[in-house]
Amino acid sequence: MKNHKLVISIVILAFLMIGSQVVEAGSIVLNLKRTTLKNVDDAAGRWQYSGGDVYKGRTKVGHYAVTRRVIFKATEAQNTAMVTMSIFFLKEKPPQNITLQGAHDFNSGIYKGSVSAASKKYNWIRDASFTGNTAKKTLRIEWLGSKQLSLP
Numbered sequence: 001m002k003n004h005k006l007v008i009s010i011v012i013l014a015f016l017m018i019g020s021q022v023v024e025a026g027s028i029v030l031n032l033k034r035t036t037l038k039n040v041d042d043a044a045g046r047w048q049y050s051g052g053d054v055y056k057g058r059t060k061v062g063h064y065a066v067t068r069r070v071i072f073k074a075t076e077a078q079n080t081a082m083v084t085m086s087i088f089f090l091k092e093k094p095p096q097n098i099t100l101q102g103a104h105d106f107n108s109g110i111y112k113g114s115v116s117a118a119s120k121k122y123n124w125i126r127d128a129s130f131t132g133n134t135a136k137k138t139l140r141i142e143w144l145g146s147k148q149l150s151l152p
Contacts (some may be wrong), residue, residue, distance in 0.1 A: 025105065026149050027142040030087075031055040032064060034137070045071040054087055061152045062089040068104050079106045083113065085132075085139075089152050096121045098151070100130050100141075109134035124149055 035052040048068040054061050065088075068081035075081060083104040088095040102113015115128045128143035143149070 013115070016053055023140060025148050026147045027136065027140060028056070028151055030061075030141070030151070031057075031140055032132075032137050045069060045074075045076070048081065054089075056152065060107070062087055064088070080104065081106065083111050091152075095119075096152075098122050098125060104134075115143075122126045122151065125151070 031054070032095075033055065034050055037048070037050040040047045040049070046050045046069070048070075049066070051063065051065040054064050062139045064085055066083065066085045068083045070076050070081045081104045082101075084099065084101050086097055086099045096119045096128055098115055098119070099117040101116040102111055104111035111132045111134070113130060115125050115130065118124075118126050124145060125141070125143050128141050130139060130141045132139040141151070
């Protein structure tokens with residue numbers, strides 16, 4: 001009988017602990033309209049630079065700049081590049097911003113990684129994950145924390 005009560009107590013305690021650790025999550029989808037693309041080869045590999053406008057729905061909220069790096073005889077075997085993207089939001093000088101880093105697959109056009117840096121206004125988004133698609137011109141950022149948090 002004592003073992004039965006102990007097991008019930010442990011199950012109830014575990015349920016209470018799990019319930020108290022529910023984490024909210026938020027996400028946003030931004031649309032990217034590229035206005036420039038340039039490839040630059042050097043002895044070690046290829047740099048690809050691109051950039052353009054950032055939209056939240058139909059509203060322009062900023063600009064973005066991307067660098068991709070392919071290393072010959074290394075990442076080119078997977079047709080993959082290191083990618084860094086910075087988004088600069090409108091309305092402030094210097095602009096509030098976030099920087100994302102990860103990998104870009106040229107075969108699929110998909111890139112993914114995490115938010116590596118952010119200005120003070122958006123520092124809550126650091127370590128959020130992202131997935132982008134160059135063909136669909138979308139960037140989805142997902143974070144743990146309040147659903148009420150959002151980028152402009």
